[in-house]
Amino acid sequence: MEQLKNKREIIDRRSIGADLRRLAETHDGDSLRQAVFERLRDALAEGRQKIEQRFLEGEPGDVAARAMSYLVDQIITMLYDHAVEDVFAAANPTDGEQLSVVAVGGYGRGQMAPFSDVDLLFLMPYKQTAWSESVIEYMLYMLWDLKLKVGHASRTVDDCIRMAKQDTTIRTALLEARYVYGNQPLYAELKRRFQKDVVAGSGIDYVELKLAERDERHQRFGDSRYVNEPNLKEGKGGMRDLHTLFWVAKYLYQVDRVSELVEKGVISQGEYRKFVKAERFLWTVRFHLHLLANRPEERLTFDVQTNLAKRLGYTDHAGAQAIERFMKHYLLTARDVGDLTRVICTAIEQENQRKPLLRLPRLGLRTREIDGFVAEGGRLDVTDKEQFAEKPADMVRIFRVAQHEDLDIHPNALRLMRRHRKKITRPVRQDPVANRAFMDILTGEKEPEIHLRRMNEAGVLGQFITDFGRVVAQTQHDMYHHYTVDEHTIRAVGLLWQIEQGKLKQDHPLSAEIIHKVLSREVLYVAVFLHDIAKGRGGDHSVLGERVAKKLCPRLGMSAAETETVAWLVRWHLLMSATAFKRDLADPKTIADFVGAVQSPERLRLLLVLTVADIRAVGPGVWNGWKGQLLRDLYYRAEDAMSGDMIGRASRERIKQARQNLAERLKDWPTRQLDAHLERFYDGYWLGLDIETQAWHAEIMRRADEQKKHIEIEARSDKFKAMTEIVIYATDHPGLFARIAGAMAVAGVNIVDARIFTTHDGMAVDSFIVQDAEEGPLTDPERLEKMKNAIRKTLSGEMRPTRVIADRKPNYAQRTQIFTVEPVVFIDNNASNTWTVIEVNGRDRLGFVHDVAWALFDLSLNLGRARIATYGERAVDVFYVRDMFGLKVEDRAKQERIRRRLTEAIQPPTPARGGGSKAA
Structure with missing residues (x-):
């Protein structure tokens, strides 16, 4: 352990102590206190x-x-001397006029970040006296005035022992107790009593309590170390896990330094070096983090990662940004902490002959040989320590055997894998037995996610599938993805297995049904495993991933036809979501183009299930029922088209059938009123909506017309689809959509879909699919009424959304400012036969949709459909438009004006301009 150098350069206790004595001679009362402070x-x-x-x-x-920590020690020491010698001096101190100042908790370890707490124990020989109360109070108020965050307790030795027996947190704090100043024999008595009355005989129980506490903490912080914004202190693989290892070792082995565990044979010299390296790296990052945030910040949020990478000396390399290299280093360090946890817990188990400490199944201590390995206590181990060195393919096989037998891998085997994994070279990768074993793990009927994650943690997965090794611990630097690429991939495989097992049938009824109709399970599982395999290579990961699939699949034993299908799925794994979330599914051209790319019902089934697993694995809250509904709509329409229905036919029959269906639903209406309603709409209305929605619209319009209302607003929510549909029936006028979008932004509502219909008699029926900020339906009546009032005030001219939005502070967090989303506008005349499709990409903000819609109005474009989506900090909005003559925008000069105007509209806001998101 590196020693502190030039301590007097930090603080000269002798010099400052002399200053305090001089002040005591020349000042008194409040004057003295202020001068000392x-x-x-x-x-x-x-x-x-x-x-x-x-x-x-x-x-x-x-x-x-x-x-x-040393600096704070010296401040406390000098303050104590001043208090007992100059302020509350006792000529002949009694036994009760004694104090020992003890550091506990993190401060007790002798390590502090710039904004760490100072946890103090004022140890007294008996109950508190007037003298000790005065000294403690004086010291605490001075420390608080110095802006130190002090936690404190005043107790006797008996108090400490009694409370430590009752409370594990207090026991851990006392475990780290460190003498700072005062009565040293009193501190020594505490340590002696603590060891004798608390620690003795309770070691394993304490270890189990601390590990259970650790598991609960991991659950609170996501139970994965592979997240894009990890908590440095409390997250899995973070500093608290290192502290837990130290507490366990200190409690069981009575050591004061981790290095002593090497002498006791608990860890190897190499593992000790790994501990020191991990601790040093984490402390360095934490120290920088506190200094950057100027507060006790422990989370590596996106807004600090860039500055941390720069401070730590990381630079951009080919295919990897400095921030990605830094975060990869952090996550691999977190993995090392997990390795050390397994090693130390195994040593404890073996020494104490107790049950496994790592939440593992217990199948009895009987030893049995299984397929070249040894099973004991629910875990699989090697037969001898040279097994992996001599037969490196066994490093893959052991996971298949463990999966088949419902066993975990023994930490001893994991330790040997770490040592020998580099022996997994080209001959092993080409070994048919090893590749078959991997395929059995990936496509196994017993939860492949668990075993793939264990392979990844051991470093075997990335060594065996080297392309996967390139995405291990690779962060995705955006606010949409929650996990690293490897963790996202493994979770996607796990979700695929859950869908197949029917565990997610309620969320994904269609996927749960059709997954059993696919012709090749292996194709589906391999495609999910490879769909993001080429991320971080500096190009289109779908295109590059297709090449990886073509190279890797034959090695895995797949036929030429299977390889082709996997490669196609990897190449087009984003096609279905892009079509469903960005295009008008009522437009025959959208379906025709999608079917032309997919071509077969088998690929359609495979692509749907892959898409669902991929989106669900992005992170908590990303999937919702609305996305599921859009994907199901696309699937059914494409399936119908593949069976020869609709595509290429005239739409007259569909329009006729839709009108007949609505007439049947509204048969209680007067004939003249019904006929008039059926004649009010253009053809697009009958092609784009289901019968339930058309009937709902009809009742809204009838009621408004009878009451002679100029504006009618109704809403209905669908919890399964996680959306609310808002219908505005009003007199049609230019800019109507833009005004409504502005009103919804003011009301704090996200628009995810919009359809604009006009009638022959000059009315508009605008249908909006909206969600709240958490991508759920609007179920609060007050919130709905607030939104309706905002729309009414806007359409009546009482409120100007543009002004309200401009006056508001931007709602996005400062941390999003570090993301660069270049404004891009795409104009596509091939996506629809009758509409020009405009896609707008930019950084999301308050009023984004309103600004774009207003720009479209300025450009004299008529809006027919809008698809609104947000991916973290990125807004991707699609608008179906026609010019003022009802035609597609074909003129190149006009297209260029549209690009310029929309690019200007989506620029990030300036302080003078204000600006916005689909949500307020």
């Missing part, structure tokens, strides 16, 4: 400045953390 304040500030300077000049984070 100012001297200690300056000393603390100068010490912090020196520590920060050393750190920024290259001193490691763990050394800086010890320096920070």
